[in-house]
Amino acid sequence: MKHQIYGEELKNMPYESHPQGCDSPIWRYSKNPIIKVNPFKGASRVFNSAVMAYQGEFIGVFRADTNTGIPYLFLGRSKDGINFTFDEKPIVFHDKDGNPLKMEYGYDPRLTEIDDTYYIIFCTSNHGPTLGIGKTKDFKYFELVDNPFLPFNRNGVLFPRKINGQYYMLSRPSDLGHTPFGDIFVSSSPDMRFWGEHKLVLKRAWSWWTSLKIGGGPAPIELDDGWLIFIHGVTNTCNGYVYSIGAIIVDKDDVSKVKYRCDDYLLTPTENYEISGFVPNVVFPTSVLVDGASGRIAMYYGAADSYTCLAFGYIDELVDYIKKHSTI
Numbered sequence: 001m002k003h004q005i006y007g008e009e010l011k012n013m014p015y016e017s018h019p020q021g022c023d024s025p026i027w028r029y030s031k032n033p034i035i036k037v038n039p040f041k042g043a044s045r046v047f048n049s050a051v052m053a054y055q056g057e058f059i060g061v062f063r064a065d066t067n068t069g070i071p072y073l074f075l076g077r078s079k080d081g082i083n084f085t086f087d088e089k090p091i092v093f094h095d096k097d098g099n100p101l102k103m104e105y106g107y108d109p110r111l112t113e114i115d116d117t118y119y120i121i122f123c124t125s126n127h128g129p130t131l132g133i134g135k136t137k138d139f140k141y142f143e144l145v146d147n148p149f150l151p152f153n154r155n156g157v158l159f160p161r162k163i164n165g166q167y168y169m170l171s172r173p174s175d176l177g178h179t180p181f182g183d184i185f186v187s188s189s190p191d192m193r194f195w196g197e198h199k200l201v202l203k204r205a206w207s208w209w210t211s212l213k214i215g216g217g218p219a220p221i222e223l224d225d226g227w228l229i230f231i232h233g234v235t236n237t238c239n240g241y242v243y244s245i246g247a248i249i250v251d252k253d254d255v256s257k258v259k260y261r262c263d264d265y266l267l268t269p270t271e272n273y274e275i276s277g278f279v280p281n282v283v284f285p286t287s288v289l290v291d292g293a294s295g296r297i298a299m300y301y302g303a304a305d306s307y308t309c310l311a312f313g314y315i316d317e318l319v320d321y322i323k324k325h326s327t328i
């Protein structure tokens with residue numbers, strides 16, 4: 001392995017080796033989708049969700065579109081990272097005084113562990129869609145940070161450690177609807193509550209597949225010489241938006257500085273479960289497991305706003321590919 005990876009060994013994570021004839025450094029699980037429609041009572045679709053290794057098994061915060069049509073966040077558990085059982089009721093968040101909060105909606109969660117606390121970053125409402133920050137130490141009791149971001153904003157992605165004493169969050173300022181624009185910004189905070197020093201990281205439209213908007217995906221992966229960040233990129237067609245998966249590498253200390261930006265997408269909708277569903281032509285990455293020993297990765301992505309899928313890769317191949325296909 002050329003690149004040092006900072007994760008722990010994850011022997012039991014799902015993985016399949018690179019199929020012959022596949023040019024991309026990311027390849028799909030042969031048994032996709034891993035979560036099909038109507039996966040549990042009251043939930044019609046589970047997708048765009050975040051999984052992490054936890055106590056020798058796997059835990060996830062899942063976006064489930066419920067029978068009211070409204071998405072909420074549910075916990076799921078798995079021994080193998082593929083077959084999940086879900087809680088019957090959505091996660092209940094509490095304010096700092098311990099009062100349970102009523103949530104209008106919650107969707108597209110990302111999960112990040114920092115210093116024994118697990119942070120759930122997701123889209124929720126503060127008089128319009130914006131970022132929610134939930135936290136838990138045990139996946140039993142959940143607290144919500146009091147309105148950390150202004151509306152309208154989506155795709156909050158927290159770096160998995162403090163950098164120079166500050167927390168860093170990627171986000172994508174947006175509008176009230178299905179935002180036809182969007183670039184990635186970074187904000188910092190000393191305490192997870194007050195966020196500022198907002199800086200542009202990356203503008204859209206360096207390629208056709210990112211022509212409309214871009215957004216951060218799973219929590220960044222620390223390498224010896226930077227942070228590997230998967231993103232989604234969106235283009236418009238006469239038949240609607242198309243979401244693809246791409247990647248960038250940013251500077252290790254100044255995360256607003258993009259060192260490499262892959263010109264090509266890594267995955268674009270081509271399979272039936274990606275091109276056909278509730279919202280066709282969407283692949284949307286939200287979490288990645290990394291085996292620190294081998295450099296293997298397993299990426300969870302939502303397909304067609306209907307299914308949860310897996311794709312695999314290998315850090316060295318990915319980094320080489322991104323550098324080779326970057327024109328900056």
Ligand code: BMA
Pocket residue numbers: 048107108178243279282284302305
């Ligand atoms: C975005 C988000 C995602 C969704 C995508 C495609 O704006 O709402 O949850 O996957 O649109 O519908």
